[in-house]
Amino acid sequence: MSSSSSTTSAVLLNTGVQMPLLGLGTYKLVASEDVYRAVDAALVAGYRAFDSAAVYRNEADLGQALKQLLPKHGLTREDVFITSKLGPEDQGERAMEGALRSLAQLDLGYIDLYLIHWPGTQGLVVADQRNPGNRAQSWVMLEELHAQGKLKAIGVSNYTPAHMRELIQSCKVPPAVLQVEFHPRLCQTELRSVCEEYGVCFQAYSSLGKGELVTDPVVMEVAKHCERTPAQVLLRWAVQQGVPVLPKSSNPDRIKDNARLFDFTLSDTDMDRLSALDCGHKYCRDSSEVA
Ligand code: NAP
Numbered sequence: 001m002s003s004s005s006s007t008t009s010a011v012l013l014n015t016g017v018q019m020p021l022l023g024l025g026t027y028k029l030v031a032s033e034d035v036y037r038a039v040d041a042a043l044v045a046g047y048r049a050f051d052s053a054a055v056y057r058n059e060a061d062l063g064q065a066l067k068q069l070l071p072k073h074g075l076t077r078e079d080v081f082i083t084s085k086l087g088p089e090d091q092g093e094r095a096m097e098g099a100l101r102s103l104a105q106l107d108l109g110y111i112d113l114y115l116i117h118w119p120g121t122q123g124l125v126v127a128d129q130r131n132p133g134n135r136a137q138s139w140v141m142l143e144e145l146h147a148q149g150k151l152k153a154i155g156v157s158n159y160t161p162a163h164m165r166e167l168i169q170s171c172k173v174p175p176a177v178l179q180v181e182f183h184p185r186l187c188q189t190e191l192r193s194v195c196e197e198y199g200v201c202f203q204a205y206s207s208l209g210k211g212e213l214v215t216d217p218v219v220m221e222v223a224k225h226c227e228r229t230p231a232q233v234l235l236r237w238a239v240q241q242g243v244p245v246l247p248k249s250s251n252p253d254r255i256k257d258n259a260r261l262f263d264f265t266l267s268d269t270d271m272d273r274l275s276a277l278d279c280g281h282k283y284c285r286d287s288s289e290v291a
Pocket of ligand 1: 025052157209211231232251257284
């Protein structure tokens with residue numbers, strides 16, 4: 001993985017592979033021309049990671065865009081880090097089929113990181129006692145594809161501390177990454193310490209609070225005195241703690257702007273002011289009730 005650009009700063013996963021601290025989120029990027037334009041702008045701006053999922057219905061468009069754009073930017077498959085996720089409808093006995101479908105849709109030879117998207121199973125109520133067995137079965141399938149080299153790293157998303165401990169106790173291959181919602185209003189202290197204890201990389205999603213946090217008065221004040229945008233402040237707050245981020249934008253100017261994270265530092269006072277916003281607020285679905 002190239003490290004010539006300041007936007008390719010990376011974290012070391014427990015697989016021994018580096019994962020960029022900055023990746024482009026792609027949730028809600030659906031039309032193929034929108035995916036192409038966003039990936040083009042992101043590659044120019046220095047992004048080397050892209051986060052997709054079976055449920056985003058954009059794996060094929062992302063793979064296609066990369067196949068066209070990597071040569072245009074003088075890059076190869078090995079220069080980028082691709083994440084996708086097993087949909088809740090494929091949790092359990094259909095996991096192998098689901099992961100193979102993601103591999104076929106992306107059509108990039110292998111997937112750098114493949115996550116179980118959600119601890120539950122589509123069609124089961126959250127308290128259903130079949131949920132733990134289903135996610136354990138999914139993990140075994142992912143371990144098999146990992147052993148075959150098709151999924152270079154495997155991990156989970158939206159797992160609670162209890163789901164993490166259950167997985168760590170039963171797995172052969174430990175999860176490389178836990179991807180969860182993380183921003184100043186949701187500091188996830190317990191999950192971060194579980195990840196630290198087990199050597200799992202803690203990765204943030206919805207760092208901008210789905211766009212809503214850019215108008216938070218404290219975020220705006222910090223941005224003003226740092227002469228940065230609120231989005232840069234929110235993203236810098238995470239990466240300065242070593243937490244990888246995945247800001248999503250369909251707008252080329254914002255994609256470029258959101259990547260300017262590695263040429264400034266937030267003071268301890270500003271970091272503390274932002275962290276003090278923690279109130280457990282979730283912009284996304286809560287998985288804490290999933291059995
Ligand atoms: P986000 O990145 O927090 O926010 C995206 C929103 O902010 C979009 O509406 C975007 O609008 C806007 N935005 C982007 N840059 C901005 C800027 N500089 N100033 C103002 N507004 C800006 O939200 P997210 O999409 O929920 O999370 C990011 C990524 O994380 C997703 O795309 C996905 O890849 C991943 N994710 C994973 C899970 C999971 O369950 N594993 C859940 C949620 C998200 P425009 O597009 O119009 O710029």
